[in-house]
Amino acid sequence: MGKFNHILYSYLIFISCLINGIRSLKLTDFLVPDHAVIGSTVTLKCYFDVAFGTLNSVKWYKNEHEFFRYSPSISDIIAFPADGVIVDLNSSDKNKVTLKEINFNSSGLYKCEVSTDLPDFKIAFDSKNMSVVAYPEWGPVITDVAEKYSVGQTITANCSVAPSYPSPTLSWEINGRPVDSWDVSDKEVPGPGKLSSRRSTLQFIAEDQHFEGSNQALNIRCRAKLGTLTSSTLETTFTSTLAQSPDSLESALQRYRNTGAMINGTSHNITAVILLFLLFITRKVL
Known part of the structure; x- marks a missing residue:
């Protein structure tokens, strides 16, 4: 009986400790x-x-x-x-x-x-x-971009954002695809106190492949992000389109250059010559 009481007492102490541990x-x-x-x-x-x-x-x-x-x-x-x-x-x-x-x-x-x-x-x-x-009061803003471009033209776009903290970073996309870093120059501009702003310049040569869809649109997007904050991304987009005549003839010629068609046969060479002649005549008339 004494052994049973000892076991019961030990069991009650265990249950008490267990309850106290849980509660x-x-x-x-x-x-x-x-x-x-x-x-x-x-x-x-x-x-x-x-x-x-x-x-x-x-x-x-x-x-x-x-x-x-x-x-x-x-x-x-x-x-x-x-x-x-x-x-x-x-x-x-x-x-x-x-x-x-x-x-x-x-x-x-x-x-x-x-x-x-x-x-x-x-x-x-x-x-x-x-x-x-500290979120920026404005931006990002894309400037210095024209509404129309021709194939072969140099496109220069600037993106800026108001002072913020942490320091903002800017990134670019062309038609939804990230831009290579060597096409971009970037500069941080110190602001009041801990704040700083940033200005980024994107420069590239317009190619026929840049103008997509039936409206031949070129979409340039600039994104601003504060440090490593995942919820701080701000963005803006500017859309340019392919310039029409007389540059449409030059675009056609550029397509021949890009595909290497000018060296694939006599008929293609003749087509290229005709395009050059039409381009010359059109610009003379205009």
């Missing part, structure tokens, strides 16, 4: 945004379950410096000075902290720490980094 203090939801826009208001959230314990305090830290505390033992929530942190006490409680007037110094590691009272003193915490960004 102990834990964070159930923790939210700190990856990015906050400068000048905006953000809310940090920290939800928890104290299980069988009694809440002692909820503390928030920025870079390990405490700036907010809630405790049932005190009548008011407390905010402490911290670089880049302005707490809106009217919109904050034990589960959330609202920060207003976000500035570049607001970037940092934010941690929520929850503790329970004695004798069941436990601590649970989580942390996450938040970065402050």
